[in-house]
Amino acid sequence: MDQQPTAAGEIILQVDNLGKHYNGVSAVAGISFAVRAGECFGLLGPNGAGKTSAIRMIYGFAPPSSGSLRVFSLDVADDWRRIRSRVGVCQQDNTLDPDLSVLQNLLIFAGYFQIPADQARERAEELLHFFALEKKREAKVGELSGGLARRLTLARALINDPELIILDEPTTGLDPQSRHLLWEKLHALRARGKTFILTTHYMEEAAQLCDRLVIMDHGRILIEGAPTGLIEAHVGSSIIEVSGADQELVDFLAERKVEFDRMADRLVIYNKGNAEIEQAVRAGFHSRQCTFRSATLEDVFLRLTGRELRE
Amino acid sequence: MIRMSNISWRFLSVWRRNLIVYRKIWKVNFLVPLLEPAFYILAFGLGFQGLVQGLSYGGKALAYTQFMAPALIAISIMYNSFFETTYASFVRMYYQKTFDGMMTTPLSLEEIILAEIVWGATKATAAAAVMTLVLGLFGFVNFPQGLLIVPLAFLGGLAFGAVGMFFTGITPSIDMFNLPIFLFITPMFLFSGTFFPVSGLPEWAQTAALIFPLYHLVELSRACCLGLVETNPLLSLGYLIVFTLCFLVLGLTTMRRRLIK
Ligand SMILES: Nc1ncnc2c1ncn2[C@@H]1O[C@H](COP(=O)(O)OP(=O)(O)OP(=O)(O)O)[C@@H](O)[C@H]1O
Ligand SMILES: [Mg+2]
Numbered sequence: 001m002d003q004q005p006t007a008a009g010e011i012i013l014q015v016d017n018l019g020k021h022y023n024g025v026s027a028v029a030g031i032s033f034a035v036r037a038g039e040c041f042g043l044l045g046p047n048g049a050g051k052t053s054a055i056r057m058i059y060g061f062a063p064p065s066s067g068s069l070r071v072f073s074l075d076v077a078d079d080w081r082r083i084r085s086r087v088g089v090c091q092q093d094n095t096l097d098p099d100l101s102v103l104q105n106l107l108i109f110a111g112y113f114q115i116p117a118d119q120a121r122e123r124a125e126e127l128l129h130f131f132a133l134e135k136k137r138e139a140k141v142g143e144l145s146g147g148l149a150r151r152l153t154l155a156r157a158l159i160n161d162p163e164l165i166i167l168d169e170p171t172t173g174l175d176p177q178s179r180h181l182l183w184e185k186l187h188a189l190r191a192r193g194k195t196f197i198l199t200t201h202y203m204e205e206a207a208q209l210c211d212r213l214v215i216m217d218h219g220r221i222l223i224e225g226a227p228t229g230l231i232e233a234h235v236g237s238s239i240i241e242v243s244g245a246d247q248e249l250v251d252f253l254a255e256r257k258v259e260f261d262r263m264a265d266r267l268v269i270y271n272k273g274n275a276e277i278e279q280a281v282r283a284g285f286h287s288r289q290c291t292f293r294s295a296t297l298e299d300v301f302l303r304l305t306g307r308e309l310r311e
Numbered sequence: 312m313i314r315m316s317n318i319s320w321r322f323l324s325v326w327r328r329n330l331i332v333y334r335k336i337w338k339v340n341f342l343v344p345l346l347e348p349a350f351y352i353l354a355f356g357l358g359f360q361g362l363v364q365g366l367s368y369g370g371k372a373l374a375y376t377q378f379m380a381p382a383l384i385a386i387s388i389m390y391n392s393f394f395e396t397t398y399a400s401f402v403r404m405y406y407q408k409t410f411d412g413m414m415t416t417p418l419s420l421e422e423i424i425l426a427e428i429v430w431g432a433t434k435a436t437a438a439a440a441v442m443t444l445v446l447g448l449f450g451f452v453n454f455p456q457g458l459l460i461v462p463l464a465f466l467g468g469l470a471f472g473a474v475g476m477f478f479t480g481i482t483p484s485i486d487m488f489n490l491p492i493f494l495f496i497t498p499m500f501l502f503s504g505t506f507f508p509v510s511g512l513p514e515w516a517q518t519a520a521l522i523f524p525l526y527h528l529v530e531l532s533r534a535c536c537l538g539l540v541e542t543n544p545l546l547s548l549g550y551l552i553v554f555t556l557c558f559l560v561l562g563l564t565t566m567r568r569r570l571i572k
Contacts, residue, residue, distance in 0.1 A: 022572060061414050062572060081417040088415075095412030099332040108331065111324040112416035157415070 010037045012072060012164055012195050013058065019066035020053045027053040029219035030067060040196040042206045042213030046305050050219040051199040052092050055168050059089050085113060088162030090153050092169050096141045102152055103137040106159055113160045127155040131185065147178030166197045171205060183209065203298035217305045227297050235295045235303055236272030240281055243289040261303065313563045317419035325418065325426030344438035348383050348445050352376050368508050369539035380451035381536040382505040384442050384460060385467065385528040388435040392468040393496060395431035396475030397488050410570065424566045428476050428559065432468025439464035452536045459535040467528040470551050473558035480565025499525040510541055524554050
């Protein structure tokens with residue numbers, strides 16, 4: 001295979017004005033971004049934002065409706081085979097083969113990549129070890145717990161030693177232990193120079209793992225940047241939450257042009273580190289329950305995409 | 312719709328996957344073709360003894376069981392491949408999402424679907440081979456030309472595997488396979504010269520039977536087992552090949568439309 005390792009910083013994925021319609025309904029409405037070698041790039045957004053649709057176009061499962069897409073500087077429509085041989089995909093749905101054992105899942109998947117049998121075996125053993133699945137090698141896939149199945153899916157996605165690893169919600173439904181184990185493994189892989197595209201609904205995870213991320217909604221990109229930069233720019237460093245919506249407090253904040261979100265049972269105040277506001281809330285509204293905390297990516301996410309439920 | 316460049320020998324890796332799964336329960340898989348012909352021969356041989364004296368086919372007098380035995384092989388080819396690419400492929404496609412997983416590798420959808428059809432044909436061939444041996448022991452198959460059943464079974468398996476895949480491509484749900492089975496498979500099972508010669512039917516029904524791929528498969532199966540035919544075997548062979556090619560294209564096209572959105 002003509003597999004040249006990509007130099008650090010080189011653009012691995014270039015997405016320009018990419019769109020996808022299903023029967024005239026737009027799922028991805030013209031998104032653009034680029035991912036460089038060695039980066040971990042996050043695609044965030046509420047349910048139905050178009051993350052999976054975008055990912056399916058990247059590995060050549062679904063043809064784009066509009067725009068252009070280049071992976072390793074290759075065109076997906078023509079060079080999909082070469083692209084897929086260098087990409088590992090962990091799909092959102094469980095697509096493990098339930099008719100096969102854990103080890104067979106890896107070996108047969110290696111066969112789809114035309115990896116020679118002895119090399120496949122070696123690689124499979126390595127991956128079983130890496131994901132602590134050795135004891136389960138003969139187990140049926142249907143007998144695995146959610147966390148183990150996810151680990152196997154990830155192991156399977158790495159069977160071809162991919163340069164670009166695409167993870168569509170790799171940690172959804174996992175307990176904290178499994179999630180931390182996966183994070184650890186992802187960090188180890190990053191240290192080996194792999195490039196990642198990651199979607200997740202855990203903002204803490206995105207903040208921890210991603211160098212850069214976009215937040216999407218309704219098929220469009222709302223913002224792009226590094227997690228800390230985005231927090232600083234869109235909600236500021238600190239947040240005050242006050243339970244109970246109090247008209248007096250609302251007026252007070254409006255008068256001082258402090259941004260806040262009003263919910264049924266509480267106020268979220270973006271005081272941007274303004275100590276004066278903090279003092280005033282402490283002094284004037286201490287009878288209520290107040291929480292003073294630092295802002296997180298979740299605040300950015302909710303602020304931009306709204307708090308109502310999707311679909 | 313179908314790109315020829317999307318078809319390569321890589322499809323064999325998917326075929327191999329199915330073989331490995333099949334081998335896990337190969338004993339069960341071989342039990343059916345081993346016992347099924349024995350059941351039929353016993354039932355019809357003993358049960359029809361007093362009712363059917365024998366019949367004339369291709370200008371020769373045959374015992375009823377002799378007439379029916381080659382048709383059993385053809386029917387088994389049809390069922391094995393058709394059920395593989397309908398129910399079994401549908402389960403892999405829809406419930407197990409096996410094809411979705413494969414689509415992250417350098418396999419094309421065309422290769423995956425082709426592999427499923429070829430796998431159905433392989434399974435049919437294995438069953439037909441076992442049945443031919445069993446029926447040969449009963450004295451219903453003339454050897455060595457009876458061995459021609461093996462390539463014939465593969466062709467027949469491709470034909471019915473391809474039709475099955477076409478129905479998988481258009482069926483809204485797994486329960487709806489009842490419809491093609493009721494309207495297509497069952498009439499063929501009954502009226503393809505399987506249990507009585509087509510020559511005994513009215514003229515129009517004889518012509519209608521020529522449309523059934525199973526009729527031609529039964530004809531060719533009798534040619535292999537007994538060396539007797541009532542239709543030109545080249546016509547039957549040509550029909551099966553054209554039928555297979557048409558439904559290969561239709562199967563690939565409908566599955567592509569179904570899965571690539
Ligand atoms: N095959 C399809 N046919 C029709 N519509 C689809 C199809 N796949 C996705 N959609 C629609 O496209 C939109 C985007 O879906 P997508 O799965 O990309 O969202 P997502 O961001 O991955 O959501 P989630 O977080 O729930 O996984 C949704 O409105 C969805 O209903
Ligand atoms: Mg999704």
